[in-house]
Amino acid sequence: ETGVTQSPTHLIKTRGQQVTLRCSSQSGHNTVSWYQQALGQGPQFIFQYYREEENGRGNFPPRFSGLQFPNYSSELNVNALELDDSALYLCASSLRATTNEKLFFGSGTQLSVL
């Protein structure tokens, strides 16, 4: 068990809508990364937040945005949802924002876009 919790567990939205996913990081961790995992694929890096600032971004359009709060919890926001956004969204926290850091993953939010 990790101390990373994500909410909600499942979500169904329609095309064009907006969604907010939430993540509470493990105690003592100041870095949160978000990944998208499509069916049959490995997780794909969306972005990372370190001490409330974006610290790296993958190949995702600007309609994917995030926030990190002073308590290091985080949100992932997706605007103008598309069918291809249907996936499992994983949050991972780490002690530091270094390149060889161990990630602690949550159980994910399963998003379905109809």
Add this chain to the structure above:
Amino acid sequence: AQSVSQHNHHVILSEAASLELGCNYSYGGTVNLFWYVQYPGQHLQLLLKYFSGDPLVKGIKGFEAEFIKSKFSFNLRKPSVQWSDTAEYFCAVNARAAGTALIFGKGTTLSVSS
């Protein structure tokens, strides 16, 4: 662009058989290498990692992996698998110069029969 290839989509073994899961990456610079595992109903968790030193690294539950720089490979091995090793295994690479993002392979599902 960096990429990670895992050669086997699904591996089926009997208990006590030896395991080797292949992982190759495409990136010419310095890398950190990881294997993550997801047991049924659980979160993704770190199995082992390499970032410098001895290219043969040992992880939890008797797993090991060998980094062969000339082959751009980081294969996972276990001499004798157990039923409890049934899980999905992901190889991941971090290109240090590109920041903290992990690039994951598509994963290998390992099924061990007792």
